[in-house]
Amino acid sequence: MEQNMMDTIARISGVNLRRCMRCGKCTASCPAFDEMEYHPHQFVSMVENGRIDELLASQGIYTCLSCFACVERCPRNVEPAKLIEAVRLAVIRKQGENHLHAEQIPAMLDDELPQQAIVSAFRKYKR
Ligand code: SF4
């Protein structure tokens, strides 16, 4: 089960865990550092080490600002923010709360919705 969840999170995120060299630059640039019990570099190593349950129970997945500073700073293109988002999605799906499907999104659009939000929603819900 843990292995399955680990594979699912790695697949959804598209993150190559082995690229991380544990430099900590992602964590050093994280503006939500104080609000997250596990920091971006720890998400990478914890997924790699199969510590999935701890991450699924982490409040940090909700306090991450999705600012992508960790993605910008990473010299190895690991993109830890995508991993955090994948863990958050895994929790939502586990709780059976992911009732929105990509096909339902067009009906919810209005002129003031930023395009970036629409693209992001499609990416999030088509997986
Ligand atoms: S995306 Fe989240 S984890 Fe990454 S720097 Fe921003 S707040 Fe921190």
Ligand code: SF4
């Ligand atoms: S900045 Fe990139 S390589 Fe460095 S610890 Fe974070 S994820 Fe790993």
